[in-house]
Amino acid sequence: MKIQGWMFLLCGVFFAAADVVYWFWSKEPTGTTAMAISVGLALMIGYYLLFTARRIGDQPEDNKEAEISDGAGEIGFYSPHSWWPLFVCLSAALTFFGFAVGMWLFFVGVFCTLMSMIGFVFQYYRGNFSH
Numbered sequence: 001m002k003i004q005g006w007m008f009l010l011c012g013v014f015f016a017a018a019d020v021v022y023w024f025w026s027k028e029p030t031g032t033t034a035m036a037i038s039v040g041l042a043l044m045i046g047y048y049l050l051f052t053a054r055r056i057g058d059q060p061e062d063n064k065e066a067e068i069s070d071g072a073g074e075i076g077f078y079s080p081h082s083w084w085p086l087f088v089c090l091s092a093a094l095t096f097f098g099f100a101v102g103m104w105l106f107f108v109g110v111f112c113t114l115m116s117m118i119g120f121v122f123q124y125y126r127g128n129f130s131h
Contacts, residue, residue: 001053008046015039084120091116
């Protein structure tokens with residue numbers, strides 16, 4: 001994870017330099033803002049990867065002498081099937097549609113989005129699939 005973290009940090013530095021050059025060359029605020037957002041995202045991901053690498057220690061991808069089999073084993077828990085992402089997306093679409101059409105529909109969409117996000121987060125705490 002350390003290599004990936006440093007790569008994202010270096011990409012963030014490159015994007016920052018390109019953003020400064022772009023601003024002085026074009027004076028266009030939209031592209032400059034979009035590039036500034038990419039700087040922030042790259043630096044955020046790089047920081048997260050380095051922070052996580054420090055917390056969990058060396059991984060097989062950090063070792064130059066590692067074999068493919070060193071990364072074998074359980075990686076984590078992934079949901080085998082879940083309907084909640086569909087409901088989150090539909091309710092988010094309803095929220096944005098309500099923002100364009102009317103505020104009453106926007107508030108209904110916000111409520112549906114919150115409820116579906118709560119269901120998504122807590123789906124394995126109740127019912128047949130609880131641990």
